[in-house]
Amino acid sequence: MAVxxxxxxxxxxxxxxxxxxxxxxxxxxxxxxxxxAFVAGPMAASALLxxxxxxxxxxxxxxxxxxxxxxxxxxxxxxxxYNTAYYTFLGVPAQLAVALALALLLNTRVRFxxxxxxxxxxxxxxxxxxxxxxxxxxFNYDYGLINALVRLIGLAPVQWLWDPQVTKISIIIFSLTxxxxxxxxxxxxxQGVPDELYESAAIDGANxxxxxxxxxxxxxxxxxxxxxxxxxxxxxxxxxxxYIATKGGPVDSTLFYVLYLYHHGFQNFRMGFASAMAxxxxxxxxxxxxxxxxxxRYWVYYESGTSGAGPRASR
Amino acid sequence: xxxxxxxxxxxVGDIEAxxxxxxxxxxxxxxxxxxxxxxxxxxxxxxxxxxxVHPVHAFTFAMRGALVDxxxxxxxxxxxxxxFTPAWKYNFWKGKYWAVPRxxxxxxxLYNKKMTLEAGLPDPYELYKQGKWDLAAVxxxxxxxxxxxxxxxxxxxxxxxxxxxxxxxxxxxGAGGDIWNPDETEATFASEAALKAxxxxxxxxxxxxxPTPAEMNIPGGxxxxxxxxxxxxxxxxxxxxxxxxxxFLPEDVQKEMHIVAFYKLWNGKNEVRNATNAQGIYPGTxxxxxxxxxxxVTLSEKTQQRIxxxxxxxxxxxxxxxxxxxxxxxxxxxxxxxxxxxxxxxVRYFSHLPRYVEIDRIVQTSFQAVLLGQKGIxxxxxxxxxxxxxxxxxxxxxxxxxxFLK
Numbered sequence: 001m002a003v004x005x006x007x008x009x010x011x012x013x014x015x016x017x018x019x020x021x022x023x024x025x026x027x028x029x030x031x032x033x034x035x036x037a038f039v040a041g042p043m044a045a046s047a048l049l050x051x052x053x054x055x056x057x058x059x060x061x062x063x064x065x066x067x068x069x070x071x072x073x074x075x076x077x078x079x080x081x082y083n084t085a086y087y088t089f090l091g092v093p094a095q096l097a098v099a100l101a102l103a104l105l106l107n108t109r110v111r112f113x114x115x116x117x118x119x120x121x122x123x124x125x126x127x128x129x130x131x132x133x134x135x136x137x138x139f140n141y142d143y144g145l146i147n148a149l150v151r152l153i154g155l156a157p158v159q160w161l162w163d164p165q166v167t168k169i170s171i172i173i174f175s176l177t178x179x180x181x182x183x184x185x186x187x188x189x190x191q192g193v194p195d196e197l198y199e200s201a202a203i204d205g206a207n208x209x210x211x212x213x214x215x216x217x218x219x220x221x222x223x224x225x226x227x228x229x230x231x232x233x234x235x236x237x238x239x240x241x242x243y244i245a246t247k248g249g250p251v252d253s254t255l256f257y258v259l260y261l262y263h264h265g266f267q268n269f270r271m272g273f274a275s276a277m278a279x280x281x282x283x284x285x286x287x288x289x290x291x292x293x294x295x296x297r298y299w300v301y302y303e304s305g306t307s308g309a310g311p312r313a314s315r
Numbered sequence: 316x317x318x319x320x321x322x323x324x325x326x327v328g329d330i331e332a333x334x335x336x337x338x339x340x341x342x343x344x345x346x347x348x349x350x351x352x353x354x355x356x357x358x359x360x361x362x363x364x365x366x367x368v369h370p371v372h373a374f375t376f377a378m379r380g381a382l383v384d385x386x387x388x389x390x391x392x393x394x395x396x397x398x399f400t401p402a403w404k405y406n407f408w409k410g411k412y413w414a415v416p417r418x419x420x421x422x423x424x425l426y427n428k429k430m431t432l433e434a435g436l437p438d439p440y441e442l443y444k445q446g447k448w449d450l451a452a453v454x455x456x457x458x459x460x461x462x463x464x465x466x467x468x469x470x471x472x473x474x475x476x477x478x479x480x481x482x483x484x485x486x487x488x489g490a491g492g493d494i495w496n497p498d499e500t501e502a503t504f505a506s507e508a509a510l511k512a513x514x515x516x517x518x519x520x521x522x523x524x525x526p527t528p529a530e531m532n533i534p535g536g537x538x539x540x541x542x543x544x545x546x547x548x549x550x551x552x553x554x555x556x557x558x559x560x561x562x563f564l565p566e567d568v569q570k571e572m573h574i575v576a577f578y579k580l581w582n583g584k585n586e587v588r589n590a591t592n593a594q595g596i597y598p599g600t601x602x603x604x605x606x607x608x609x610x611x612v613t614l615s616e617k618t619q620q621r622i623x624x625x626x627x628x629x630x631x632x633x634x635x636x637x638x639x640x641x642x643x644x645x646x647x648x649x650x651x652x653x654x655x656x657x658x659x660x661x662v663r664y665f666s667h668l669p670r671y672v673e674i675d676r677i678v679q680t681s682f683q684a685v686l687l688g689q690k691g692i693x694x695x696x697x698x699x700x701x702x703x704x705x706x707x708x709x710x711x712x713x714x715x716x717x718x719f720l721k
Contacts, residue, residue: 056358057379133534141530142468143545151465162529164687248676250529250683266351268673269375 050275060272067276077277079252080260083168087256088235091172096227099179103186104216117187124180132244135174136161139245161246164253171241171254182227189220218301225300229292236285257281322625326417329621330612337605357381364600365609368414370405370590371481375669377413378710380719383596385412388607392614398632401662402589408666409720416591417613418628421658422485422577425556426548427541429571430469434459439575443654449579457524460547473537473549474525475516478682480504480675482550484665485588486512489580499668500711504678505693505700511581513685513692520686528683538563541572550577552590553629553658576654576661587661616640629659636660669710677702 025032050067052060071077106117123131138145139160147157160170197215206214217224239258242248248255248263261281265274327339342363344352349369356362357376368376376382389412402421406414428438436459442448457471476483484494492509495502503509519525526540533539540546542564556574564572577585594613596606612618614631620640622628630641636659642652668674681699684690690698714720 055379056354057376057381136533140533141527142464143466148466157465159527159529161532162527162687164689245532246529247532249680250687251689252680263673263676266354267676268670269354 046275046278049272050279052272054271054275055269056271057269063272067273068280070273071276071280076252076255076260080255080257083253083255084236084238084257086168087172087238088232090168091175091238092228092231092235094172095175095179095182095231096224098176099182099227100186100224102179102183103190104212106183106187107190117184120183121180123177128178128240129244131177132174132241135177136245139170162250164251167246167250167253171238171245174241174245175238182231185223185227186220189223190216193219219303221300222302225292225296229289232288232292233285236281236288322622322627325621326613326618329615329618330609333612333615334605334608337602337609339609360599362597362599364597364602364606365594366597368406368593368595370593370665370667371671371675372667373406373413373593373595374408374667375671376595377408377411378669378714378717378720380598380717382413383598383603384719385415385596385607386410388610389415391607392611394614394632398634400629400631400633400659401664402591402631402659404664405589405591405667406593406595407664409714411720414593414595415610415614416593416631418592418622419589419631419659420552420591421587421589421629421662422482422550422552423556423574423654423658424548424577425541425551425572425574427544427568427571428573430460430544430547431456436460438573439578440573440651440654443575443578444651448575450581453578456548457519457522461522461524468523468545470526470540470546471524471548472519473531473546474528475519475550477531477550478528478679480678481588481590481665481667481671483512483516483678483682485550485577485586486516486580488586488663489582489584490515491582495666495668495707499666500707502674502700502703502707504703505696510692510696513682513696517682517685517692527686535563542568544568553655572649574650574654576657585657585661586663587658588665589662629655633660668707669714670706674703674706677706 049060051062051064053063053066054060102120106113106120110116137143139147141147141157141159141162144160146160150157158166160166193216197219198211201211201215237258238256239262242254242256242259243262246254248259257277258281261274261277264270264277323341327341330339331337340363349367350372353362353366353372356366362381366382368382373382377384400419402416402419403412406412406416424439426439428440432438436456437452439448439452439456442452460469460471463469475486480494487494487504487509490508490512492506492512493503504513520527526546531537531540535542537546537549537551541549577587579585594610596603596610600606619628619631619635623630623635623641623644626644630636630638635641636652636656641655645652645655678696678699681690681695684695685692689695
């Protein structure tokens with residue numbers, strides 16, 4: 001009777017490790033398939049299409065750098081970049097400020113705190129298109145609620161969606177109603193700040209502003225950083241609100257980058273051109289991320305001190 | 316007023332009854348998703364057999380081989396050329412039919428008769444019958460109806476041309492101008508005559524006879540404002556008036572409405588445009604002949620009668636304009652056969668050249684600068700012309716080398 005000799009330990013460990021890897025990848029497979037089919041694959045295809053003239057109907061035709069050269073000479077391309085930058089650099093700080101202010105309010109011990117939290121979060125989960133249409137009504141010059149309030153306080157009504165000086169501000173105002181996710185993230189962070197820190201600061205005679213600046217902000221700075229990163233990424237991709245509320249107008253004042261990309265890709269049938277735009281946007285966002293991460297060393301405080309953080313915020 | 320419920324199911328039933336070997340599978344695409352879905356279908360080379368084609372895309376698709384040339388089939392319809400209403404030409408380009416209409420959609424003016432009379436103004440339909448329905452009459456109407464401030468504001472009209480060249484063309488034609496030169500190599504919408512029309516169109520927004528384009532961009536658009544009696548008139552396609560728009564108004568407002576043919580412009584003519592709902596055949600289909608047979612049934616007298624009765628179209632054949640099938644379908648409290656005849660026969664061809672959507676956006680952005688007073692008309696529309704001419708040059712070159720247009 002043959003007796004199977006036991007495998008050497010190293011071989012057995014390798015087999016076990018291999019089996020563990022196989023099981024791991026099996027669990028990952030649905031995500032991996034989705035990633036390669038719907039993210040990596042299209043990204044690779046668009047990288048190639050950026051160097052072609054592709055109108056969707058006829059096969060792509062190689063044109064080298066023509067799309068990028070055409071973009072370099074396109075005034076509306078620069079205008080769309082300007083509009084997007086305006087929205088990002090004004091909108092993201094405003095969104096963070098509003099989200100943080102709401103989180104601070106909701107972190108206080110008031111009655112019905114949970115109800116208030118839900119109420120402030122509801123606009124974020126409401127369908128965005130419905131919300132936009134609601135705001136389009138509210139911004140209406142003659143019949144809108146906002147101008148009704150403006151008139152009530154004796155000011156002249158504003159053409160919120162028609163005056164090119166104001167349209168981007170209107171869109172930023174709309175974006176402030178959808179900061180629920182950032183607010184929840186801040187709220188979670190605020191609730192993790194130990195009470196002892198505030199108590200000892202109070203004993204030392206720190207006032208509210210000093211406690212906020214020297215305790216709250218450093219303690220939630222990783223979440224500020226997270227919200228800033230996510231906010232900038234999504235702001236560079238602002239699309240839906242302009243597509244529905246203003247269609248990029250008037251006079252291109254809300255022609256944001258992704259809307260312009262959409263016009264070329266899905267309305268003008270210039271997929272090669274649109275792909276080139278997409279890759280330029282990707283490069284811009286990457287650049288911002290690199291700068292943001294580098295800069296984060298100087299202002300983001302990690303309590304564990306293990307995340308590559310630089311100088312610690314003073315405690 | 317019109318109700319179209321069940322209409323298209325009945326049309327599909329007609330096609331299947333006439334062609335027992337054909338089974339129609341209908342794919343309904345919401346209007347807002349239409350472009351991306353058609354794009355996805357084209358990219359995937361899977362677009363069904365018969366495709367709804369909006370005129371803004373028809374010639375782009377034709378030039379790039381996404382529509383079958385229907386000329387070889389047209390004789391099978393058994394309709395003499397002279398019997399086609401002008402709307403048929405909207406899908407005709409470079410000597411070929413690329414799609415055929417299943418409904419006729421000339422523009423007419425939908426207006427609130429009750430509000431007009433209450434303002435002490437004459438009924439436009441009566442003026443029309445007396446031959447006095449012209450620019451002077453309509454200006455007087457706008458002046459008398461546009462009043463109030465804030466949430467009491469009432470507007471006489473929607474912005475003229477509804478922010479698209481394919482509607483603005485009406486005023487440009489009426490002023491003696493045109494959109495393109497005859498061989499379609501150059502934009503002519505910046506000519507002296509056309510500038511007069513642009514100026515007139517801008518005056519509606521500047522005089523506050525019409526809301527700004529931004530204020531029109533609300534759910535329901537003009538229907539929503541008309542339903543609240545904040546807007547008196549709107550130039551609309553027949554389909555919307557008959558089968559769509561009017562029926563979405565509240566019942567009491569519906570009873571106040573009437574329609575009239577478009578007014579006489581500077582050239583003394585009632586200029587009309589028409590964007591038909593048309594269907595083309597996708598070249599990738601395995602069932603090209605069957606697809607054509609389905610088209611033929613849709614255009615047959617029996618099925619057209621069904622569509623007319625459901626109030627989704629005016630007649631697609633000149634000979635039907637005086638038929639009982641048509642005249643009996645009309646509501647005398649709302650419309651009259653003579654104005655419909657003027658509307659249907661007044662239709663003038665507007666060529667939606669390839670890359671039309673791109674062209675229109677350029678023109679509208681320039682016109683917005685005029686409406687906002689940022690630029691003068693001559694400068695702004697002139698800028699648009701320069702940009703559009705570049706596109707037309709590219710289109711001309713692409714058309715010349717396109718094997719599908721030979």
